[in-house]
Amino acid sequence: MKIAPADLRHVDLFKEAPIEDLDLIVERSILRSIEQDAFFFFQGDPASHAYVLISGRVKLLQSNPSGQQVNLRTVKEWEMFAALGVVRPGASYPVAAQALESSSALAIESNFMREMMPSRPYLNFGLMQLMTGYINELQARYRELATERVERRLALTLLRLASQIGKRIREDDPAVELPLTRQDLAEASGSTMFTVSRILAEWERQGLLEASRGRVLIRNPHGLVQIVDGAGSE
């Protein structure tokens, strides 16, 4: 598989890029394909590359010293990840990047990106947009984790993930599919596999979704919205 430079226009950061830049980027980068559960990189590795996900789904995880993990972000095709390494030379990845399904991504050298930036304002602006968006999301999630109960957080997590990496199963159906295990959802919502399993079972009984092995199909997103803004404001 080959990447056509013009395809990179799907990426927010490269929307406005001149085609010569995109040629350069594709030429200087390599396409890495990995299978499900494999890693693009580990937490602590030197942040040598930024990535553009071409296909598949990737989660970004951080572990604490005793090995417990949290899911900090989940990425779909034409999104960048590990882009922050571009800013500080010599930095390490603060997260690991693991494939939720077999995935391929374009690996762009951080150094190369850094060299391009001074003469290309669009890169500066684009990166800042990325970063502000990310900060806003992190702040919101931090607040949720500190102030909301598990059930509410899980509903918010499902809705967020649905919009970020969900796959519609049919054009005219709001139902959305997520390739995530109970454990993944626990790590994304700040809970445990057991609790997630129980809550999903209850929601399945209510017809809001269908949960199967390694997969959740959200049948009725609006029902989750109601849980979010019903179950706490009374």
Place this chain on the structure above:
Amino acid sequence: MKIAPADLRHVDLFKEAPIEDLDLIVERSILRSIEQDAFFFFQGDPASHAYVLISGRVKLLQSNPSGQQVNLRTVKEWEMFAALGVVRPGASYPVAAQALESSSALAIESNFMREMMPSRPYLNFGLMQLMTGYINELQARYRELATERVERRLALTLLRLASQIGKRIREDDPAVELPLTRQDLAEASGSTMFTVSRILAEWERQGLLEASRGRVLIRNPHGLVQIVDGAGSE
């Protein structure tokens, strides 16, 4: 009180700025002084200004719909806050900024900053540095909140706050003072006033710190470090 333009060199973002830029900034900005517990701005206000704190201490809070608050960051003199509003025209502050003690800050129009940026690479780089640092901290705190117990989180919170806004009481003494109530610490560590009060009382018994009304004096920071990496890895 007047700000001398050269004083702005204390600010990371302006370390490398030419003096003409600093003149411009001071000229175009206003100094706002507010008393303890007052706000520089509220969550949801249009993000019209970025701030440089000149004196005092400020906390950045986010509230959820039912009014519970979390403390997202705490700022000391010569640090910037609300700098992200510069990136997206028309954005709103996602947080409120409240003074922990009477404080004054230089309010710089976001629009003005934005106009300066294209021709001043140091601003771009500086802002990105700020943002990456902030993202790394947020990610770490998110992970802590999701995976660590209250006692550990509170120790980490105290250590972090000590290094960020702590005041040494004497040159040769590691003891550090924080102008925070139990409630503040609860909002910073993701817990409750009651629990924080109990844990601080215990640590006071152990001689690690002295807790008084609206103030914590950390006598033995190293003792907190031991709690952090003792109490979970066994």
Place this chain on the structure above:
DNA sequence: CTCCCTGTTTGCGCTTAAGCAAAGAAGAAA
């Protein structure tokens, strides 16, 4: 000096959700 406001402490009960164990499916591999 006294009052009053606001922050703090502490006992107590209670809920949430974590955590363990063990059994149960769903696929994949053989």
Place this chain on the structure above:
DNA sequence: TTTCTTCTTTGCTTAAGCGCAAACAGGGAG
């Protein structure tokens, strides 16, 4: 088909820490 692995479910127990209520205390205002 049978086996194996991995993910999931569910009952049960327990601990952490939340949250109420009520008493307490520091320190500024008058």
